[in-house]
Amino acid sequence: MSSSSAVPAAKPPIRDALVAAAFRLFLERGYEQTTVDDIVGLAGVGRRSFFRYFPSKEDVVFPDHERCLADMTAFLAASGAEHEPVRRVCDAARLVLRMYAENPTFSVQRYRLTRQVPGLRAYELSVVWRYERALAEYLRERYAGRPDGTLRADVIAAAVVAAHNNALRSWLRSDGEDDAGAAVDHALRYVQVTYGRPADTPAAPGRTGPAPASGQPEGPEDVVILVSRRDAPLWRLVQELETALGRT
Amino acid sequence: MSSSSAVPAAKPPIRDALVAAAFRLFLERGYEQTTVDDIVGLAGVGRRSFFRYFPSKEDVVFPDHERCLADMTAFLAASGAEHEPVRRVCDAARLVLRMYAENPTFSVQRYRLTRQVPGLRAYELSVVWRYERALAEYLRERYAGRPDGTLRADVIAAAVVAAHNNALRSWLRSDGEDDAGAAVDHALRYVQVTYGRPADTPAAPGRTGPAPASGQPEGPEDVVILVSRRDAPLWRLVQELETALGRT
Numbered sequence: 113m114s115s116s117s118a119v120p121a122a123k124p125p126i127r128d129a130l131v132a133a134a135f136r137l138f139l140e141r142g143y144e145q146t147t148v149d150d151i152v153g154l155a156g157v158g159r160r161s162f163f164r165y166f167p168s169k170e171d172v173v174f175p176d177h178e179r180c181l182a183d184m185t186a187f188l189a190a191s192g193a194e195h196e197p198v199r200r201v202c203d204a205a206r207l208v209l210r211m212y213a214e215n216p217t218f219s220v221q222r223y224r225l226t227r228q229v230p231g232l233r234a235y236e237l238s239v240v241w242r243y244e245r246a247l248a249e250y251l252r253e254r255y256a257g258r259p260d261g262t263l264r265a266d267v268i269a270a271a272v273v274a275a276h277n278n279a280l281r282s283w284l285r286s287d288g289e290d291d292a293g294a295a296v297d298h299a300l301r302y303v304q305v306t307y308g309r310p311a312d313t314p315a316a317p318g319r320t321g322p323a324p325a326s327g328q329p330e331g332p333e334d335v336v337i338l339v340s341r342r343d344a345p346l347w348r349l350v351q352e353l354e355t356a357l358g359r360t
Numbered sequence: 361m362s363s364s365s366a367v368p369a370a371k372p373p374i375r376d377a378l379v380a381a382a383f384r385l386f387l388e389r390g391y392e393q394t395t396v397d398d399i400v401g402l403a404g405v406g407r408r409s410f411f412r413y414f415p416s417k418e419d420v421v422f423p424d425h426e427r428c429l430a431d432m433t434a435f436l437a438a439s440g441a442e443h444e445p446v447r448r449v450c451d452a453a454r455l456v457l458r459m460y461a462e463n464p465t466f467s468v469q470r471y472r473l474t475r476q477v478p479g480l481r482a483y484e485l486s487v488v489w490r491y492e493r494a495l496a497e498y499l500r501e502r503y504a505g506r507p508d509g510t511l512r513a514d515v516i517a518a519a520v521v522a523a524h525n526n527a528l529r530s531w532l533r534s535d536g537e538d539d540a541g542a543a544v545d546h547a548l549r550y551v552q553v554t555y556g557r558p559a560d561t562p563a564a565p566g567r568t569g570p571a572p573a574s575g576q577p578e579g580p581e582d583v584v585i586l587v588s589r590r591d592a593p594l595w596r597l598v599q600e601l602e603t604a605l606g607r608t
Contacts, residue, residue, distance in 0.1 A: 233486075234482050234483075234485070234486050235482075237482070237485045237489050238481075238485055241485050260550060262526060263523060263527075263550055264550070266522045266523070266525070267519045267522045267523050267526070267550065267551065267554075270518040270519055271515045271518055271522075274515045274518030274519075275511060275514070275515050277514070278510060278511050278514045278515070279511075302508060302511055302515065303515065306554060306555075337585065337587050337588075338585070338587075338588075339585050339586075340585075340586075
């Protein structure tokens, strides 16, 4: 994971205190009933301190998304031609999971809050959209010049985000009890099997380690996919299979 | 396309007049600079009339989405076991395209407006989310009891929405000049080829007519997909191919 120079190395304690005060009040009296004045009062700082860290009350609910978006952008920018694109965006999505899994109690509390307050739901959708755009922009660059490159990029980015969020929501609904990493690995594997290059796709269920890098010899468990029109002659299909399997 | 009894058959003229007045003012002086009072003044009706039709100023920008969501929900609810699920959600997505294509000038104006006003962008994201949830809920029901049923449902719904929106945005950026239907057909075919059952997937490029219904004999253009582990013996793959092609 790359770090961005725009992101401070350590969180200032005031910022943490504001988040803690805000969540204590949101849980006690509700989000709508809590004002910024209430939050700064409990945290023992002035109003201006609040707005130095958070543009609005909504932003204090999602204090780490900007950092995570910056990390994701830096991670994708640090990619090379040796990275299989679908695997790379799956790994980028895991940065989001890591942020949630770092603090399960906070993540579960926020999940419940977000489901109760429509304004927070809308805010969250705009954050999810920014993650999806970051993944899509990266894929669009990697697929530039390919037929349907932008279509493929947009669809895969959406599939990655949907798979990630399916697993993340299951984990949040389990009150953070389940294994978040395993659930997200499983969900992202589904996308990788669908869209990734066979050599970069973990094929065996339960295998969570890194897939072989592109260019390395493929293992026996790698998946071969042959797509053909029904009216293609059988000899032609066998020829394609032999080539794909490296047995010619 | 089914119609819902909750949706009035004909649009009241006052509602149309409010939309027309609102867009004239949005384009002349900008969205933020236009008040509801300005809109009702130009339309020649009272403030209460406005709020009878639209909960807020944002809603007048998207006057047809509620109807379209109701149509989509009714369309999906009217589905039977004979409908291949992926094809069905692609057809449901086409209802959204139809709404945009009914009035290209209005759709292009709104697209430009939405890109300029962050609040409208957020509103649009929440509408897109509701379409995606409608598709996902339908697929979750169809895939109930299957392993990874909800994961598959969420990912396919997201892929359908992303493909639809990729084509829709291209069309809007062409100022409504391109063939919206052909672009969306092409984009949705990509999703159908990826996730649909071969027998329900239009395989030949340019073919926009209905695919053969499930259970009908497959045509020569249907796609055959063979997935195999790399270490499988070739004779086994040929056997599978022969079975799939119906040549045994």
